[in-house]
Amino acid sequence: MAAACCAALAAAGSVLLPNTSAYNQTQASYWSLQESSLSPSCFAQPQTAQQAANLITILTSHQACSTTDFAIKCQTHAPAAGFANIAGGVTIDITGLNSISVSEDHSIAYVGAGNSWLDVYAYLDPYNKSVAGGRNGAVGVGGLTIGGGISYFSPQVGWTCDTVQNFEVVLASGELVNANATSNPDLYRALKGGKNNFGLVTRFDFATVDITRILGGNLVNDIADRAAVFAAFADFTTAPDYDVHASWVLSTIFNATSKAWTLLNVPVYTLPDTRPLVYEQLYAVPNISDNLALTELHVLANQTATPPLNWGMGTATYGVSTAFLNEIFDIVNATIYDFNLPGGVAWSIAFEPLPTVFLAPGAGKNVLGTTPADGNQMIFLTSPFWTDSSADAEVHAKTEEILTKVNAAAEKAGLLRQFEYANYADYSQQPFEGYGQSNLEFLLQTSKQYDPNGMFQKRVPGGFKLPGGQWW
Ligand SMILES: Cc1cc2nc3c(=O)[nH]c(=O)nc-3n(C[C@H](O)[C@H](O)[C@H](O)COP(=O)(O)OP(=O)(O)OC[C@H]3O[C@@H](n4cnc5c(N)ncnc54)[C@H](O)[C@@H]3O)c2cc1C
Ligand SMILES: *[C@@H]1O[C@H](CO)[C@@H](O)[C@H](O)[C@H]1NC(C)=O
Ligand SMILES: *[C@@H]1O[C@H](CO)[C@@H](O)[C@H](O)[C@H]1NC(C)=O
Numbered sequence: 069m070a071a072a073c074c075a076a077l078a079a080a081g082s083v084l085l086p087n088t089s090a091y092n093q094t095q096a097s098y099w100s101l102q103e104s105s106l107s108p109s110c111f112a113q114p115q116t117a118q119q120a121a122n123l124i125t126i127l128t129s130h131q132a133c134s135t136t137d138f139a140i141k142c143q144t145h146a147p148a149a150g151f152a153n154i155a156g157g158v159t160i161d162i163t164g165l166n167s168i169s170v171s172e173d174h175s176i177a178y179v180g181a182g183n184s185w186l187d188v189y190a191y192l193d194p195y196n197k198s199v200a201g202g203r204n205g206a207v208g209v210g211g212l213t214i215g216g217g218i219s220y221f222s223p224q225v226g227w228t229c230d231t232v233q234n235f236e237v238v239l240a241s242g243e244l245v246n247a248n249a250t251s252n253p254d255l256y257r258a259l260k261g262g263k264n265n266f267g268l269v270t271r272f273d274f275a276t277v278d279i280t281r282i283l284g285g286n287l288v289n290d291i292a293d294r295a296a297v298f299a300a301f302a303d304f305t306t307a308p309d310y311d312v313h314a315s316w317v318l319s320t321i322f323n324a325t326s327k328a329w330t331l332l333n334v335p336v337y338t339l340p341d342t343r344p345l346v347y348e349q350l351y352a353v354p355n356i357s358d359n360l361a362l363t364e365l366h367v368l369a370n371q372t373a374t375p376p377l378n379w380g381m382g383t384a385t386y387g388v389s390t391a392f393l394n395e396i397f398d399i400v401n402a403t404i405y406d407f408n409l410p411g412g413v414a415w416s417i418a419f420e421p422l423p424t425v426f427l428a429p430g431a432g433k434n435v436l437g438t439t440p441a442d443g444n445q446m447i448f449l450t451s452p453f454w455t456d457s458s459a460d461a462e463v464h465a466k467t468e469e470i471l472t473k474v475n476a477a478a479e480k481a482g483l484l485r486q487f488e489y490a491n492y493a494d495y496s497q498q499p500f501e502g503y504g505q506s507n508l509e510f511l512l513q514t515s516k517q518y519d520p521n522g523m524f525q526k527r528v529p530g531g532f533k534l535p536g537g538q539w540w
């Protein structure tokens with residue numbers, strides 16, 4: 069049946085069939101082995117929004133497609149199996165939706181949903197403009213934006229989704245519509261965090277920000293000095309006058325083969341300042357290496373690609389204290405220290421500031437449920453990577469063990485928060501539950517309105533679905 073559907077879809081543009089080099093290449097382009105191990109009956113590759121709309125129309129209404137489920141694939145950085153690929157169904161690969169342009173006054177960037185952030189930054193840097201997008205340039209505009217989006221500019225302008233002025237989106241009916249503050253305002257809000265539950269987004273119109281050169285790079289400390297780094301991070305994240313140009317990803321990385329921990333900071337400042345005061349406490353800690361330098365965003369975001377690996381994710385949000393950061397480190401170390409696999413496994417355990425200034429622009433305007441009233445927080449992200457695909461279940465169990473133990477410690481310390489960032493969540497988590505009851509109800513009601521047959525609930529099984537979305 070899926071083969072007949074693929075044949076029908078060929079009427080709406082390029083379709084790649086198994087055992088062709090183009091199909092193999094697209095399948096191999098997934099970031100995680102878990103995703104590239106799934107074989108769809110075909111990849112459909114729209115090159116225009118209209119072609120994407122025609123594809124959805126055929127999937128919705130053509131007899132040959134009535135039992136064929138599908139997935140939406142952008143730049144594949146959601147690692148979980150089936151989030152952007154589907155065994156035996158149709159995978160719509162939107163990376164051909166890669167137009168980029170800017171309004172005459174350079175205040176709005178019109179960005180095809182299939183772009184990588186790298187291409188967007190390379191386009192905008194010459195204008196001294198940027199958008200508040202992902203930090204690693206290989207990540208997709210599509211997936212990141214509809215799940216929130218953490219940018220170097222987020223303390224200044226909020227989540228990436230908060231900067232969207234207009235979504236161009238294909239609804240389940242196949243209709244191509246705009247969603248913005250005045251047209252389809254419910255859909256506009258639902259797409260700011262609602263992931264792939266409302267339609268296939270073909271274009272984002274982003275408000276731009278000013279940029280010239282920024283201070284970026286890595287600063288590596290000895291793990292033995294972690295307490296001083298954690299103290300600096302806690303003070304930075306809870307500063308009463310948070311500097312909106314400053315961000316900091318603090319990662320502790322464990323190699324289960326060498327048993328070595330690495331402490332890697334990525335402190336990025338969005339102005340051309342070579343020694344921002346805001347990092348003085350961090351800089352005062354003795355470092356092992358430092359390549360911080362003024363650079364352009366499209367250079368900083370152009371990171372070396374990783375080899376094919378299995379990847380996991382898992383996340384939580386916590387209140388901030390130095391003591392708790394130290395406690396998290398000890399819990400994680402005790403949980404993973406003696407765990408290894410043939411071929412090895414490594415864990416990145418990362419902390420990212422979520423200060424109140426970051427949450428202010430979008431409070432009540434997106435569906436994430438995050439507001440300055442939550443106080444200064446930090447996002448916790450655990451991501452394991454390993455080569456042995458037969459060990460996926462074991463690594464997943466360890467990920468769950470880390471989250472369970474650290475969440476329990478957080479609860480005890482009064483630091484557990486309900487938000488779980490969907491773009492960092494493990495497939496077993498329920499990030500929409502953390503958006504809060506009224507946002508959940510709003511999402512369900514908006515789904516009923518724009519997708520009355522629940523197509524994006526039932527026939528797009530990949531990614532996080534709306535809890536209670538079984539209303540059809
Ligand atoms: C190395 C790395 C770096 C990262 N850096 C950041 C960062 O700096 N900031 C941050 O916030 N997050 C970051 N993330 C997390 C990232 O936001 C998510 O992994 C995101 O889902 C990736 O989007 P994608 O388009 O690349 O992935 P995909 O796997 O292609 O898509 C992810 C999900 O979104 C859906 N989707 C994608 N596009 C559309 C669309 N146009 N319409 C409807 N549904 C769509 C897919 O169906 C899928 O379920 C990072 C992840 C990795 C692995
Ligand atoms: C595509 O990949 C399959 C499975 O790995 C392989 O058998 C086939 O030869 C490849 N075909 C082409 C044309 O590359
Ligand atoms: C961008 O900023 C740099 C540094 O301030 C300046 O030299 C250059 O002329 C600017 N370019 C544009 C297009 O404004």
Ligand SMILES: *[C@@H]1O[C@H](CO)[C@@H](O)[C@H](O)[C@H]1NC(C)=O
Binds near residue numbers: 234273
């Ligand atoms: C909102 O959508 C309407 C209807 O398509 C469109 O005319 C208008 O230009 C859009 N507004 C923005 C800000 O894009």
Ligand SMILES: *[C@@H]1O[C@H](CO)[C@@H](O)[C@H](O)[C@H]1NC(C)=O
Binds near residue numbers: 323412414
């Ligand atoms: C982990 O350490 C081992 C042994 O030193 C090394 O061979 C391997 O490359 C390291 N793995 C990673 C991911 O750094």
Ligand SMILES: *[C@@H]1O[C@H](CO)[C@@H](O)[C@H](O)[C@H]1NC(C)=O
Binds near residue numbers: 287356357
């Ligand atoms: C890192 O250490 C070196 C050597 O002590 C020092 O010169 C450099 O300024 C430090 N880096 C930062 C960002 O403070």
Ligand SMILES: *[C@@H]1O[C@H](CO)[C@@H](O)[C@H](O)[C@H]1NC(C)=O
Binds near residue numbers: 186187190366367370
């Ligand atoms: C990214 O880096 C690679 C390797 O240095 C280079 O070939 C490529 O042109 C760069 N891409 C962009 C958009 O700058």
Ligand SMILES: *[C@@H]1O[C@H](CO)[C@@H](O)[C@H](O)[C@H]1NC(C)=O
Binds near residue numbers: 291329401402405
């Ligand atoms: C991690 O745990 C192991 C085993 O208990 C211990 O030997 C080691 O010192 C710990 N590492 C750090 C950096 O605390």
